Amino acid sequence: MSYKIASYVSLIFFAMIGVLFFSSSFYLPASGQTIGPEYFPRLLSIILIIFCIISFITTTKKKDVKVEFANPRYIIFTVLLSIVFIGLWHMFGLFYVFAFVYMAILFYFYNQDKHSLKKAFKYIVIALGMAIFLYVLFERLLNFTIR
Structure with a gap:
């Protein structure tokens, strides 16, 4: 292209x-x-x-x-996971929960190194931290509920 x-x-x-x-x-x-x-x-x-x-x-x-495109499966997976994330968020309204799961899956999927339980835990902690940051930013600082 x-x-x-x-x-x-x-x-x-x-x-x-x-x-x-x-x-x-x-x-x-x-x-x-x-x-x-x-x-x-x-x-x-x-x-x-x-x-x-x-x-x-x-x-x-x-x-x-x-x-x-070196690896189009990354693009396809990310697009499909994004569609699932938006659909679940729209259906259930649990933005922060689904954002946490979405980020954790992407971090794990994009990891090129050997997968391990320690790395999976690290990605879960990072995703949780980012979800908490989003919560504090929108819910507490901006007083805006993401539905």
Whole structure:
């Protein structure tokens, strides 16, 4: 596949996600504070769109090369697991639980070294820490419940 075509397609895709997040942030509950629950998604979506535009411009200046996917099973597995994660989150509303499981599975799957119980425990601890960080950030600091 062409590097430029792959870059353009992915940049347009992520810019559209940024626009979608930005527009959906207007439906989040507003607070009387300057920085409320709607602030963080808007900021991230604007940054994402800006970086997509910058990358689009720099890609036009680069030389086109052929890109080979070394291991497409990683891409396919990640896409399928992401669909399952979003579906389960939508059906049951347990974002933090499913985010923890999602991250732990991805950490374990992407590990190139020999799998061991010690490494699996390490990935579970890291995924748990990230899920707790997300909980504290959204539920406690931004007072926003992810459903």
